[in-house]
Amino acid sequence: MKYTTQMDAAKKGIVTDEMKIVAKKENMAEKDLLELIAEGKVVxxxxxxxxxxxxxxxxxxxxxxxxxxxxxxxxxxxxxxxxxxxxxxxxxxxxxxxxxxxxxxxxxxxxxxxxxxxxxxxxxxxxxxxxxxxxxxxxxxxxxxxxxxxxxxxxxxxxxxxxxxxxxxxxxxxxxxxxxxxxxxxxxxxxxxxxxxxxxxxxxxxxxxxxxxxxxxxxxxxxxxxxxxxxxxxxxxxxxxxxxxxxxxxxxxxxxxxxxxxxxxxxxxxxxxxxxxxxxxxxxxxxxxxxxxxxxxxxxxxxxxxxxxxxxxxxxxxxxxxxxxxxxxxxxxxxxxxxxxxxxxxxxxxxxxxxxxxxKGIKGARNWDNAMSKARADLDWEAMFSLAIDSEKARKYRAESSPEHQDTCTMCGKMCSARTMKKILNNEELNI
Known part of the structure; x- marks a missing residue:
């Protein structure tokens, strides 16, 4: 069946190649996306x-x-x-x-x-x-x-x-x-x-x-x-x-x-x-x-x-x-x-x-933040850099002010709350 525009296709029930790509990116069912395009609520x-x-x-x-x-x-x-x-x-x-x-x-x-x-x-x-x-x-x-x-x-x-x-x-x-x-x-x-x-x-x-x-x-x-x-x-x-x-x-x-x-x-x-x-x-x-x-x-x-x-x-x-x-x-x-x-x-x-x-509760939106929070709790600096919205700037800031202990930063040092909790909960020795 022929169609002229994405909206025309949607009204005719045709899932275009573009719709398939967008549905996959958005974790949305193709039929749901189709309906929204047909209604004019998505372009x-x-x-x-x-x-x-x-x-x-x-x-x-x-x-x-x-x-x-x-x-x-x-x-x-x-x-x-x-x-x-x-x-x-x-x-x-x-x-x-x-x-x-x-x-x-x-x-x-x-x-x-x-x-x-x-x-x-x-x-x-x-x-x-x-x-x-x-x-x-x-x-x-x-x-x-x-x-x-x-x-x-x-x-x-x-x-x-x-x-x-x-x-x-x-x-x-x-x-x-x-x-x-x-x-x-x-x-x-x-x-x-x-x-x-x-x-x-x-x-x-x-x-x-x-x-x-x-x-x-x-x-x-x-x-x-x-x-x-x-x-x-x-x-x-x-x-x-x-x-x-x-x-x-x-x-x-x-x-x-x-x-x-x-x-x-x-x-x-x-x-x-x-x-x-x-x-x-x-x-x-x-x-x-x-x-x-x-x-x-x-x-x-x-x-x-x-x-x-x-x-x-x-x-x-x-x-x-x-x-x-x-x-x-x-x-x-x-x-x-x-x-x-x-x-x-x-x-x-x-x-x-x-x-x-x-x-507004977009599906999966919080996953990125949760991954960053876990990396912070784990003091996993490489994971933090890879997840950062601007990895280059995050790496630059850390490199410009290097801490004595690499599992901390220069703001809190060994008094870092993440370091303290990680050691205490893992029954490790805590030396502040």
């Missing part, structure tokens, strides 16, 4: 043209996934450096990579990234529209917008961020409800400007069926972008954000009728006490579609440390139902991230995702 972003992909599932009952952003800009256009980041991201077990290149002809980098990446690849076609069409923003036509999406599909992009919920009605709400930071989404601001300059409706909203045609053709997952995500904690959960979210819920149902997979993107910046409610709102208003959040950053005053402020929010979001976390680096709000910035962001968000999985 497997897997473009038919991405041949090197090792597929992952995103959504209800699955491990929380993390995404890494990279790409060239006008000020930093070193393609080789960005490809180094791709290699590092894959080595560090990230689940997705978004190429957010927004300068010049981005096709060469995108094709290289897709060709070498086992992780799913996402893009924001709006970033590429000006360079691809070689036009000023105001002069772009409806055909220009969709030509870029088609090209990204041909190249093998697995999911695309499309800000289709920013329609003229949402724009009215923005104007009538002034924000502290207005629109902070790059793609959203460009679309808003195009709409204002041309006095036209958002092409991705007005011609949404045309977008669905392209996504169905290549099995691209639509990541419905939150153009109106809050850019500071003051703007969180306001009328603008919720207005767009309601529209995204409507667009989700339209996509599902066409068997197009959907994720919903969310905040942004948000105080701790608002995160849980926002996760519930998204799941309710968008019918259980997987939720993809940036952070959220829980305070606005820590430039240089925003990987920490965002990971705090990310852990709470994941524990409250978010399915996919977009990492934030220490360089957020300051510059294009370096490789070292990227590494710190990945580690912070792998911690956040895992902490969220423990809290």
């Amino acid at each position: 497997i972003p897997a473009n038919k043209n991405h041949k090197s992909l090792n597929p992952e599932g995103v959504g209800e009952g699955l491990k929380t996934k993390i995404n890494v952003n990279l790409g060239i800009s006008q000020d930093c256009c070193n393609i080789e450096k960005e490809l180094e980041k791709v290699k590092l991201a894959i080595e560090m077990k990230t689940d997705a990579i978004m190429d957010l290149s927004n300068y010049g002809k981005t096709e060469l980098l995108r094709k290289d990234v897709i060709g070498m990446s086992t992780a799913m690849i996402g893009t924001v076609p709006m970033y590429d529209a000006i360079g691809f069409n070689n036009k000023q923003l105001k002069d772009l036509t409806v055909d220009d917008f969709f030509r870029v999406v088609e090209k990204h599909g041909q190249d093998g992009v697995d999911f695309v961020t499309i800000h289709a919920g920013l329609n003229r009605e949402t724009a009215r709400v923005i104007k009538e409800n002034p924000r502290l930071t207005s629109i902070v989404s790059r793609g959203g601001s460009l679309l808003f400007a195009w709409m204002e300059l041309n006095k036209e409706e958002n092409p991705f909203y007005e011609h949404y069926d045309r977008l669905l045609d392209i996504c169905e053709k290549y099995d691209i997952t639509i990541s419905l972008g939150d153009a109106c995500r809050p850019g500071c904690i003051e703007d969180a959960t306001d009328a603008v954000q919720i207005k767009e979210l309601i529209t995204l819920g409507e667009l989700t149902k339209r996509a599902w009728k066409r068997n197009v997979q959907v994720m919903i993107e969310g905040p942004g910046h948000m105080a701790l006490n608002e995160i849980k409610a926002n996760m519930l709102l998204e799941k309710k208003l968008c019918h259980g579609a997987p939720f993809y959040v940036l952070g959220p950053l829980v305070t606005d005053v820590a430039p240089g440390y925003d990987h920490i402020t965002a990971a705090i929010g990310g852990a709470i979001a994941a524990s409250s139902g978010a399915d996919f976390l977009c990492y934030v680096t220490p360089a957020e709000h300051l510059r294009l991230p370096s490789i070292e910035d990227m590494k710190e962001g990945i580690i912070a968000f792998r911690i956040a995702a895992h902490a969220g999985d423990i809290a």
Whole structure:
């Protein structure tokens, strides 16, 4: 039996090769995964043209996934450096990579990234529209917008961020409800400007069926972008954000009728006490579609440390139902991230995702922690290093401060509680 997308296959009861791989990774029965995909609660972003992909599932009952952003800009256009980041991201077990290149002809980098990446690849076609069409923003036509999406599909992009919920009605709400930071989404601001300059409706909203045609053709997952995500904690959960979210819920149902997979993107910046409610709102208003959040950053005053402020929010979001976390680096709000910035962001968000999985009871999530705890109780340093989320840093710290007795560390020495209990319970001599 033929099928067009992973969702189409699931509705027809067909277990695809990608579903078999994901079910095995997630310790989930194939029939259970099939049902979740058919309902739209799980997606497997897997473009038919991405041949090197090792597929992952995103959504209800699955491990929380993390995404890494990279790409060239006008000020930093070193393609080789960005490809180094791709290699590092894959080595560090990230689940997705978004190429957010927004300068010049981005096709060469995108094709290289897709060709070498086992992780799913996402893009924001709006970033590429000006360079691809070689036009000023105001002069772009409806055909220009969709030509870029088609090209990204041909190249093998697995999911695309499309800000289709920013329609003229949402724009009215923005104007009538002034924000502290207005629109902070790059793609959203460009679309808003195009709409204002041309006095036209958002092409991705007005011609949404045309977008669905392209996504169905290549099995691209639509990541419905939150153009109106809050850019500071003051703007969180306001009328603008919720207005767009309601529209995204409507667009989700339209996509599902066409068997197009959907994720919903969310905040942004948000105080701790608002995160849980926002996760519930998204799941309710968008019918259980997987939720993809940036952070959220829980305070606005820590430039240089925003990987920490965002990971705090990310852990709470994941524990409250978010399915996919977009990492934030220490360089957020300051510059294009370096490789070292990227590494710190990945580690912070792998911690956040895992902490969220423990809290929401993902099958097997605690096994890793229990293995580490046993290694600590046994004073088995090699086992601790092998289990550490960053083995290199753990080894480095121990090597930099070597204890007199190798079964201890330099914090407690022979007064180490693990050493004491191990010796006492084993009826060994205790010499402190």
